Amino acid sequence: MVKEMPVYMDYSATTPCDERVVQEMLPYFTQYFGNTASRVHSFSWQAEGAVEQARARVAQLLQAQTREIVFTSGATEACNLALRGVFEMYAVKGNHIITTQTEHKAVLDTCKALEKKGASVTYLDVDINGIINLQQLEDAIQPHTILVAVMFANNETGILQPVAEIGAICKRRQVLFFCDATQAVGKIPVTPNEAGIDLMGCSAHKMYGPKGVGALYIRSRNPRVKITAQLTGGGHEQNIRSGTLNVPGIVGFGKACDICTSEMEAESTRLEALRNQLREALLQIPGSSLNGHPTLRLPHILNISFAGLNSSQLLSALNKSLALSAGSACTSGSLDPSYVLAAMGLPENLSRSALRFSLGRYTAAADIEFAIEEVTREVSNLRSQLPVFNS
Numbered sequence: 001m002v003k004e005m006p007v008y009m010d011y012s013a014t015t016p017c018d019e020r021v022v023q024e025m026l027p028y029f030t031q032y033f034g035n036t037a038s039r040v041h042s043f044s045w046q047a048e049g050a051v052e053q054a055r056a057r058v059a060q061l062l063q064a065q066t067r068e069i070v071f072t073s074g075a076t077e078a079c080n081l082a083l084r085g086v087f088e089m090y091a092v093k094g095n096h097i098i099t100t101q102t103e104h105k106a107v108l109d110t111c112k113a114l115e116k117k118g119a120s121v122t123y124l125d126v127d128i129n130g131i132i133n134l135q136q137l138e139d140a141i142q143p144h145t146i147l148v149a150v151m152f153a154n155n156e157t158g159i160l161q162p163v164a165e166i167g168a169i170c171k172r173r174q175v176l177f178f179c180d181a182t183q184a185v186g187k188i189p190v191t192p193n194e195a196g197i198d199l200m201g202c203s204a205h206k207m208y209g210p211k212g213v214g215a216l217y218i219r220s221r222n223p224r225v226k227i228t229a230q231l232t233g234g235g236h237e238q239n240i241r242s243g244t245l246n247v248p249g250i251v252g253f254g255k256a257c258d259i260c261t262s263e264m265e266a267e268s269t270r271l272e273a274l275r276n277q278l279r280e281a282l283l284q285i286p287g288s289s290l291n292g293h294p295t296l297r298l299p300h301i302l303n304i305s306f307a308g309l310n311s312s313q314l315l316s317a318l319n320k321s322l323a324l325s326a327g328s329a330c331t332s333g334s335l336d337p338s339y340v341l342a343a344m345g346l347p348e349n350l351s352r353s354a355l356r357f358s359l360g361r362y363t364a365a366a367d368i369e370f371a372i373e374e375v376t377r378e379v380s381n382l383r384s385q386l387p388v389f390n391s
Contacts, residue, residue, distance in 0.1 A: 006323045007367045011360030012155055012183060012301055013325055017252065018208040018361070024255040025210065028248040036245050037234060047247045054254025058215055061257040062200075063191045070216045070237045071250055075182040078201030078216040079106040081241065082178045085227025086147045086199070087114050090176070094144030098122045100132055100161075101343035103151055107180055111149070120144075129293035130159040130344050137166065141173045152181035152190065152200075156340045156356055157292030158301025160184075167196020176225060182206055182214075186260040187298055188268060192217050198225050204249065208361060209256030213249035216241075271359050272299035274368050278357060279304075281372040285379055291341055291354055302357040303341075305350040306379050308386055314355055317378040322371055325356050 008016075028050060034043030036051055052066070059066045072078045087097070099111055101123045111121045122140045124132050132150065141148075148170050153160050163179055170177040178199040184190050186207030192200045203214035218240070219225045227240065234242040279302050282288055287307035306314065311326035318324060326338065337351035346354075357371070 006319065006321055007370055008323045009357050009359060009363070009367070009371060010323050010325050011363075012158075012206070012356065012358035014205050014211065015208045015360055016362065017210055018256060018259060020259060021209055021252045021255045025248045025252040028251050032247075034247075036247065037236060047245075050251050051245055051247060054250045054257075057254035057257045057261070061186070061190075061261050062217060064193060064217055065220055067238070068217050068220045070218060070240050071245060071253075072201075072214045072216055072241060073212055073246070074205070074214040075180065075201045075203035076106040078203075078214050079104070079178075079180055080110050081216055081230050082199040082201060082227065083107065083110045083114065083147070083149060084230050085240075086176055086178070086225075087117070087119055088228035089226050090146040094142075094146045096120045096122070096142055096145040097147045097149060098124060098137065098140050098145060099149040100124045100126060100151070102126050102130060102154055102340045103149065104155055104180055104182070107149055107151070126344055128345050129296070130154055130157050130340070131293060131296065132161060132166075134162065134165055134169065138169050138173070141169075141175055145173075145175050147176045147178055149178045149180070152179050152184040153188075153298050154292070154340060155183050156338060157303045157344075158183070158298040158358075159292040160296045160298065163197065164195045170198070171196050183298060183301075186257065186264060187300060188264070193219070198223070199227070204253035204256055207256050207260055210249045210252040213246050213253045215253070267361060268299045271363065274359055274363060274365065275300055275302050275357075278302055278359075278368050278371060282375060285376055287383075288379075289350065291344070291346065291350075300359040303354055304357070305346070305354045307350060307353060309353045309379065309382050311352060311354055313382055314353075314375075314378065317382060318374060321374045326354060
């Protein structure tokens with residue numbers, strides 16, 4: 001089987017913009033180009049109307065209120081705004097934040113920065129499947145704890161944390177719960193209000209929308225959450241996030257959410273079947289092993305280690321046929337083993353030999369067959385050069 005270009009299997013890093021999204025965005029670059037903050041003529045009114053329609057579409061996907069959606073430049077800003085905003089707003093109550101060792105760097109690096117400003121941060125362990133221990137979480141909560149930050153789904157392994165249970169613990173202990181749901185929104189049902197999530201970040205480019213736009217959900221009641229703005233200068237977005245709004249991007253984000261609302265269930269079912277086919281075939285390769293919980297996971301992500309090999313070797317051998325990664329896009333340039341897999345207790349040799357396969361809207365059955373052939377062949381070729389596999 002010959003492919004002219006590498007088959008894309010890195011949808012967790014980013015997704016192509018859906019053509020329907022692009023078409024809806026285009027008029028807002030040249031025809032409806034108004035600044036929503038002007039509010040004195042039809043150009044700004046048209047732009048403002050489009051933004052509010054997009055806000056309603058995001059809210060509909062999340063089953064949230066429109067006033068609970070604040071647009072940002074992406075999930076990284078949403079994470080920063082939530083963590084920094086809560087730390088400053090609730091300083092009178094305390095300075096303790098609880099998170100996990102397997103969070104995205106947008107959360108971990110922000111927590112490290114807040115520690116320099118006086119925050120006390122507890123980094124919870126995870127088990128071999130990547131799941132936190134709920135009793136350890138409850139035991140870690142102190143009178144001065146103000147925030148728990150646990151991601152919905154891990155970006156490297158695809159495992160799902162027990163967010164509803166976490167939300168229940170936080171509500172009972174009167175601690176705010178922030179959830180980085182970047183990988184989950186648009187892929188599986190995510191309803192922050194029902195799950196007890198108080199703040200939640202997501203990004204358009206992970207769900208077939210444009211890069212450079214995302215959102216922060218902020219609970220409006222039971223309790224009403226307040227955060228300190230991190231960008232000032234104009235009072236945009238309910239005085240929470242100042243800055244001229246990216247109207248075309250926001251319109252595209254809204255359209256992407258609208259598509260996910262209607263197509264997500266069928267798409268997830270299809271991708272889960274393809275992922276299972278890929279998993280079953282690749283685990284037939286001697287020395288391969290699955291990383292992360294076997295069932296509590298997103299339908300489209302697969303993380304597998306190939307013992308005796310290095311992921312950089314594999315990626316180099318496969319880069320003309322398959323577009324893959326060894327983990328998070330934000331750390332793909334690092335030569336260090338995955339900190340996520342290390343935190344799960346994987347030996348360093350298996351952490352260094354892991355590949356992440358992430359499927360998406362345009363993954364076809366033929367792509368899965370092609371990937372199985374390519375990976376099987378290249379793993380065999382590389383191992384044929386290793387004495388341990390030929391003794």
